[in-house]
Amino acid sequence: MSRTLSDWLSYFEQLHPSAIEMGLERSRTVFQSLGLGRLAPRVVTVTGTNGKGSTCAFLAELLSEAGLRVGVYSSPHLLRYNERVVIEGCEVDDDTLCEAFSAVEAARGSVSLTYFEMGTLAAFWLFARARLDAVVLEVGLGGRLDAVNLVDADIALVTSIGLDHAEWLGNTRDSVAFEKAGIFRAERPAICGDLDPPAILSEQARKLGTPLLRRGVEFDLALDQDCWHWRGVSSNGTALTLQNLPLLPLPLENAALALQAFASLNLVWVPEQVIQALGRTRVAGRLDRRQVRVAGKNIHLLLDVGHNPHAASYLARRLKERPLAGRRLAAFGLLSDKDLEGVVAPLVDTFEQWAVAALPTPRSRQPSELADVLQRHGAHVTIRCDMAEALRWLVNLASEDDEIVVFGSFYSVAEAMIWLKGQTQEE
Numbered sequence: 412m413s414r415t416l417s418d419w420l421s422y423f424e425q426l427h428p429s430a431i432e433m434g435l436e437r438s439r440t441v442f443q444s445l446g447l448g449r450l451a452p453r454v455v456t457v458t459g460t461n462g463k464g465s466t467c468a469f470l471a472e473l474l475s476e477a478g479l480r481v482g483v484y485s486s487p488h489l490l491r492y493n494e495r496v497v498i499e500g501c502e503v504d505d506d507t508l509c510e511a512f513s514a515v516e517a518a519r520g521s522v523s524l525t526y527f528e529m530g531t532l533a534a535f536w537l538f539a540r541a542r543l544d545a546v547v548l549e550v551g552l553g554g555r556l557d558a559v560n561l562v563d564a565d566i567a568l569v570t571s572i573g574l575d576h577a578e579w580l581g582n583t584r585d586s587v588a589f590e591k592a593g594i595f596r597a598e599r600p601a602i603c604g605d606l607d608p609p610a611i612l613s614e615q616a617r618k619l620g621t622p623l624l625r626r627g628v629e630f631d632l633a634l635d636q637d638c639w640h641w642r643g644v645s646s647n648g649t650a651l652t653l654q655n656l657p658l659l660p661l662p663l664e665n666a667a668l669a670l671q672a673f674a675s676l677n678l679v680w681v682p683e684q685v686i687q688a689l690g691r692t693r694v695a696g697r698l699d700r701r702q703v704r705v706a707g708k709n710i711h712l713l714l715d716v717g718h719n720p721h722a723a724s725y726l727a728r729r730l731k732e733r734p735l736a737g738r739r740l741a742a743f744g745l746l747s748d749k750d751l752e753g754v755v756a757p758l759v760d761t762f763e764q765w766a767v768a769a770l771p772t773p774r775s776r777q778p779s780e781l782a783d784v785l786q787r788h789g790a791h792v793t794i795r796c797d798m799a800e801a802l803r804w805l806v807n808l809a810s811e812d813d814e815i816v817v818f819g820s821f822y823s824v825a826e827a828m829i830w831l832k833g834q835t836q837e838e
Contacts, residue, residue: 416505419512420492423526438528438558442535444518450538451482451546453676454562458550458591459570461722462604462668465661466570467547468694469669475500476688477678479544484534484559486527486551489696489716489825496534498541511536527551531558545676555593566672567594567601567621570665572608573721588612595621600675602630604668624671632667641667646677653682657690660698662725696824698729705806705834711814712831714824718745720753726818727757737812738763742801743781744770744823751776751784754819759788762816764808766793766801770822798826 414422455470457463467485474481480499488494493502503511511533515524524532531551538546550559572588588608592615595601601616602624616623624630630643641653651674659666666689674680693699699714717726730739741762745751767781778794785792795801798817805815817827 414509414512416492416508419509420526423512423524423529426524426526426529434556435558435561437522437524438532438561440522441515441519441524441528441532442561444520445514445532445536447532447535447539450535450562451543453479453545454548454564455545455566455568455672455676456548456550456554456559456562456564456594457568457570458554458557458594459568459604460573460587460719461717461725462570462662462665463549464716465692465694465697466568466604466665466669467549469661469666469689469692470672471497471500471547472688472692473669473673473685474545474547474676474678476684476691477673477681479678480541482534482538482541482543482546483549484531484538484546485549486530487821489821490828492530495530496537498537498543503537507537508533528558531561535562550591550594553587553590553593555590557594560594563596563599564594565599566675567596567599568668568672569594569601569603569605569608569612570668571721572605572612573719585609585611589615592616595619597621600624602668602671602675604664624675626664626667626671630667630671630674632663634663639663641670643667643671643674645680646675651680653685656686659689659692660700661692661694662698666692695828696821698726699824701831703831705831708809709811710806710809711811712827713814713816713818714827715816715818716821716824717818718749718754718820720750720757723754723818724757726816727761730761730816735812735814737810737814740805740809740813740815741765742798742805742815742817742823742827743767743819744778744798744801744826745776745781745819746770746772746774746822747776748774749776749820751781755784755788759785759790762790764791764793764805766795766805768795768798768801770798770820771826772822775822798823799830802827802830 471483483497496503515532548559550557597619600622604626633640638655696716701712739762767778769775782792
């Protein structure tokens with residue numbers, strides 16, 4: 412009997428003795444067995460502590476608007492595994508994914524692969540068969556030893572460099588930067604969106620002969636009250652500018668990085684098309700504002716998957732830029748391997764009430780631990796059994812001038828989206 416998508420995913424969870432095992436040799440063996448090579452005429456890899464998803468989304472829209480057939484691989488997903496593999500703007504369906512998984516399973520023989528490695532190789536197989544014009548690949552963890560790094564990309568992007576996944580990437584920005592520089596290739600451009608990258612990033616680029624374009628040097632953005640401006644360089648070094656761009660719901664830093672990547676690909680530069688593509692870009696769960704009707708009243712929501720100190724500081728800054736007539740209320744859950752103090756500190760004064768909850772995974776931090784830390788910071792906290800109950804409690808508390816912010820994990824946002832789907836009418 413053939414496996415369903417759910418069957419395959421359950422199988423992958425049991426296949427390898429550890430959920431994460433860094434290294435490329437096992438994946439490379441299967442990559443070669445599958446007969447894979449160049450995935451498309453243009454390939455871009457994207458790594459970074461935060462901002463990878465929106466950068467990939469911006470770049471995919473820019474490439475599509477330019478008339479290219481584009482594939483995007485990203486992780487993790489929010490509600491459906493299919494979100495991870497998108498071809499020409501559409502999530503790959505269950506049957507097609509199952510066909511790819513079957514191909515990888517047949518090719519791997521006795522080689523043991525992790526869940527992520529199986530999925531990455533399946534995405535590569537699908538992209539190669541689709542005969543695409545461009546592929547955008549989001550790195551899962553780090554860069555140097557991530558399965559995505561099997562592919563020699565034309566351009567490598569680094570969105571930001573912060574501390575996360577210390578057990579694999581080290582506990583300094585230098586060690587993180589070294590791992591992320593592992594996606595650089597000799598004589599192929601790399602682009603960094605971090606304004607203050609550790610020196611080791613430039614050192615690795617020099618060693619490889621990788622041209623490195625840096626935000627604040629070769630490209631940058633400037634923000635006005637109701638618009639923003641971008642400057643960068645084309646693939647042949649010609650100066651490019653875009654003035655008076657409309658503000659966007661997603662981070663402008665990531666839009667600026669995607670613009671420089673697009674400009675570096677030697678494609679036709681049509682400002683009107685570029686502006687349309689930026690304005691059309693959306694990513695569920697990233698600074699994702701919604702107005703919904705629940706229990707007879709209008710509720711303002713913000714969903715954000717931020718789950719480390721760098722993301723928390725960014726979220727705090729964005730919220731501060733947008734004052735409210737009412738209060739901000741937080742629905743918060745966090746995984747046990749995340750820096751709780753580092754996530755809470757930038758945001759503790761932002762919210763007048765916190766509702767903390769367990770996440771549906773053994774990796775979840777206990778709500779009592781979240782509450783203890785928040786209370787030590789002077790926050791008002793209630794403990795709820797799960798994210799749905801946290802939202803019910805906050806919706807009951809909220810007025811129509813208030814905003815409920817759901818954050819802390821992909822799991823937090825996914826649980827909120829599932830509950831909202833059954834409870835609300837979006838406006």
